[in-house]
Amino acid sequence: MRVAALMGTTLALPALADTLEASATKRAFSGKPLLFTADQDTLVAEMTEVIIPTTSTPGAKAAKVNEIIDIILKDCYPQKxxxxxxxxxxxxxxxxxxxxxxxxxxxDTTQKNDIMTKLQAEAAEQRKAMASMPMEKRTTPFFNTLKTLTLNGYFTSEIGATQALSYIAVPGRFQGCVDLKPGQKAWAT
Known part of the structure; x- marks a missing residue:
């Protein structure tokens, strides 16, 4: 059974990669979101910027995380x-x-942070309420999905991997544990 599942996953991954690449190309060529409306796309861009704002490194907006979220949601998430x-x-x-x-x-920034804090509190309450539910009835709260997709989208983007994290394009030997100096960026993998 596990071998069949593994084979199915192995065979499906190239097709998924092709689908994601086709969607990214379509979005880049058209300049329009695939799942979102234009207003929703702008909203997602603003919300991701609250999660990862521009500081000494570019934020989520500069990394176009909203575009990544649009494509991932369209191609990888069920309609529900x-x-x-x-x-x-x-x-x-x-x-x-x-x-x-x-x-x-x-x-303004303070008001956006206030709304995001309310969403985070609501998500925590939803998780608490679902704790006693059977696994098949549980859902991931909106805020948790947004935050997860934002972090994954940002740190796998070129900006996140090369400017927010330290990055070596062609790494040398493997070092399993490397001490970081105070203030040093984590390494991109």
Whole structure:
């Protein structure tokens, strides 16, 4: 059984890579999001920038993490999870309207942080409420999906891997444990 599953995964990975590459090409060529509306795409860009802001290194917006999230959600997530994510975006604007009478993208940095903190608290409550549920009925809260996709998208982007992390294009010998100096960046793998 495990061998069959492993073979299925091995055979499916090239097809998935082709699908992701085709979607990335389509998005780059058209300049339009594949799953998101233009407004949702802008919203995701703003939200990811709150998670990984521009500091001494470029942030999530510069790394175009919103584009990565759009492609990954479209090609790798089931429709149920896509709907949960899109509903989470709508909920974000509902929270913004209720608190500040503006959509999230129109908020200042402090207000955006406030809304993101509310989303994070809601996600923690959702996780707590689902703890007693059977595994098949549990879902990942919107904020957790957004944060996971943001971190994965950023640190696997060229900007994240080469500017936020230390990077050697062609590594030398393997060193399993390397002490970092205070303030030194972690190594990209």
């Amino acid at each position: 999870d896509q709907k949960t994510f899109l509903d989470g975006l709508a909920h974000t604007n509902e929270l913004s309207q209720a608190a500040y009478s503006k959509n999230f993208v129109a908020l």
